[in-house]
Amino acid sequence: MTLRAHIRDLGRRPRRVACIALLALPALLLAIRLYPHRPLRDQVPQSTAIWSADGELLRATLAADDQYRLWTPLSEMSPALVRAFRFKEDRWFYWHPGVNPFALIRAARSNWRGQGRQALRRSPCNWRGCCIT
Secondary structure, three states, rough: OOOOHOOOOOOOHHHHHHHHHHHHHHHHHHHHHOOOOOHHHHHOOOOOEEEOOOOEEEOOOOOOOOOOOOOOOOOHHHHHHHHHHHHHOOOOOOOOOOHHHHHHHHHHHHHHHOOHHHHHOOOOOOOOOOOOO
């Protein structure tokens, strides 16, 4: 193999890797989306609630993590509240596996260009949570 052919092959390798990554990313996201998982209500501790005969909440105890947490299905919530939460989230809320991969790529690109570090340097607190005075 000549030097010119070797250099040309090195130029093609990153393109191949990028093409494979672009093809593998949707497959990975689909696999994460379709992978069976426990319902959210089984993943967080719940409070114990005592209800009256007419459906009024009488008492709620703290959950194991010292939070009051009662499960309410979406069907029992106000549609306006559901729309407000969806508006607060991103437009891909129902389609990504909990983290928007496009937002991660956009953030990584801005960090790579040096645009994302400015806010961290100006922050009064460093990454460990200790305030800098």
